[in-house]
Amino acid sequence: MKKPYHHGELRQALVDAARALVHDRGESGFSLSDACRRAGVSTAAPYRHFADKHEILAEVAAQGFIDMTNRSRAETTRHPVGSPERIVALGRVYFNFAISEPALFRMMFGQKPGIAENNRLWATGEECFAYVVQEVVSFCDANRIAGDAQLIALQLWTMVHGAASLTIDGDYAKVAPGLDVEGLIADAANRLLFSLPRTPSA
Amino acid sequence: MKKPYHHGELRQALVDAARALVHDRGESGFSLSDACRRAGVSTAAPYRHFADKHEILAEVAAQGFIDMTNRSRAETTRHPVGSPERIVALGRVYFNFAISEPALFRMMFGQKPGIAENNRLWATGEECFAYVVQEVVSFCDANRIAGDAQLIALQLWTMVHGAASLTIDGDYAKVAPGLDVEGLIADAANRLLFSLPRTPSA
DNA sequence: TTGCAATGTTAGCGACCCTAACATAATGTT
DNA sequence: AACATTATGTTAGGGTCGCTAACATTGCAA
Incomplete structure (x- = not known):
């Protein structure tokens, strides 16, 4: 042949x-x-x-978002709607994704000259975040938490994203070798959620 | 001539x-x-x-750390030792540095093949973080906050770094245009600090 | 069948990183 | 002052890369 x-x-x-x-x-x-x-x-x-090299990389990054969204759905649906385990699962998926595919993670969220403008990439990224917000809304509803769910989602995202970035870029390792990053995230996320104002029970 | x-x-x-x-x-x-x-x-x-291109870039990144450390010292010393304003100032310097010099910021903290190994860069980065930890230690002492100061510093760093990264990489802009990032950081950092255990007053 | 659009190829341009060999200037030794 | 040595420039060129132009092959449709 x-x-x-x-x-x-x-x-x-x-x-x-x-x-x-x-x-x-x-x-x-x-x-x-x-x-x-x-x-x-x-x-x-x-x-x-x-059209050029960037367009291939944008496609790769878009598939990364699709993968991440799929993993998120798969992991969250193993827990009851509105449970804190679903939020924890989201964070875990995000962090593990960064660990297992650091270069892809950087392409998805990093600044990408000639890549970020890609429409498909833009759409897949937005869809991924929308799923997180939706989960946080459910969580807030189920736990009588007052406050803008999107803002809460953004704070959690910020925390987990910072931890993922500092981990895969080797910055933690420089100043705190052997750090338990997942523990650090869990502790901070808990304190962020527990310090939220709650609606009085009926 | x-x-x-x-x-x-x-x-x-x-x-x-x-x-x-x-x-x-x-x-x-x-x-x-x-x-x-x-x-x-x-x-x-x-x-x-x-030796090569990377070595020049490492030198640039190292000077970035020196600049950031200098700015941190300059801003913190405008407030009394142990005051929360000093911590806030640190976060502000970090965030503003990322905004004003995004490319340099990425070189300092991003993964850099052939750059991260540079000894000088390593040393300047460590020194910069050491200053932050020192400030957090002072803050905890002055406010009777119990807990590992380094862990607290790491959590604050994670939050601010996440916010800085998501800002300069345009990720916030995609899902939450017009977001008040500084407000988001301030709120989260406050809740992180206020939810810390305190030593009983004597 | 025949013509066209889609999808390959080879050849080549310009930019880049880096090295080898050579040129020039600064420095130190006697 | 003369000379040797070292430091710091230069030109020339190899290899890689992104991309384009011109040409070749194939699939499909009238």
């Missing part, structure tokens, strides 16, 4: 290769040429499917 | 050029060639002063 002139699934093959390469070498270490080699095509082939 | 063969201050000139270029175009948009053009030397000249 000989290689056909046309690849057939080149677009998806390039995205898959890009994701694998980014995972291995980081975004800055990723080259389109490498992805082409891996897909077995010439370096000019991608331009039939993508 | 004609240009002398030797530059005389090339090392510092290159670092200055690099810092300015990183500020304008970001780390990924920075090229050593540009810095050489700006300094008026050939592209081979830097290698008499630096």
Whole structure:
């Protein structure tokens, strides 16, 4: 059997290769040429499917958001609606995602010249956050917590995002080696939630 | 007057050029060639002063830590030792630094292949954090707050770092345009501090 | 079948990082 | 003062990369 002139699934093959390469070498270490080699095509082939290198990376990041949203749904639905376990599960998914796919995580949330403008990426990211807000709303309702659910969600997001970033970027390791990051998050998140004003019970 | 063969201050000139270029175009948009053009030397000249491109960027990042530490000292000393204003000032300096120099901020705290290993960068970063811990220790002492000051400092750092990152990377803007980030930080930090256990007054 | 659109290819431009070999200037030794 | 040594520039060039232009092959549709 000989290689056909046309690849057939080149677009998806390039995205898959890009994701694998980014995972291995980081975004800055990723080259389109490498992805082409891996897909077995010439370096000019991608331009039939993508405008430029950034567009492939945006697609990879968008798939990251989809993955994260799916993992979030899968983990939260194992606990009753409105339970604190659902919020904890969300934080855990976020943190573990960052740990397991740091380069992808950075592409999703980091500043990306030429990537952030991508519409598809924008939409998948928004959808992901909307799910978190929805969960926080349910939690607040079930626990008679007063306050803007979106603001609460933003505070929790900020905390977990900070912890995830400082972990994968090696900053914690420099000043506090061996730190129990998950414990730190759990403690802070608890205090953030317990210090919220509550509506008087009926 | 004609240009002398030797530059005389090339090392510092290159670092200055690099810092300015990183500020304008970001780390990924920075090229050593540009810095050489700006300094008026050939592209081979830097290698008499630096091992490679990463070493220049590490020097830039280290100067960023020194700047941040200086700003922290300058702002905190305007308030009495142990006062909450000193902690607030620290957070403000951190956040404003990220806003005013986002690219530099990312180089200081982001993952940097070939940069993070730099010893000088490592030392300046540690010194910067040590100052924060020292301030938190003073605050806890003055306010009879029980608990590991380093852990408290780490939690505050996490919160502010998350907020700074999500701001400069444009992530807040996507899901909550017009968000009052400083208010969000202040509220969360207050709740984190007020929910700490206190030693009984004598 | 035949023409067109889609999707590959090769060749090449310009930018970049870095090294090798060479040129010039500053410094120190006698 | 003459010379050797070291420091710090230069030019030339190799290898990689992103991207484009021109050409080749294939699938599909009239």
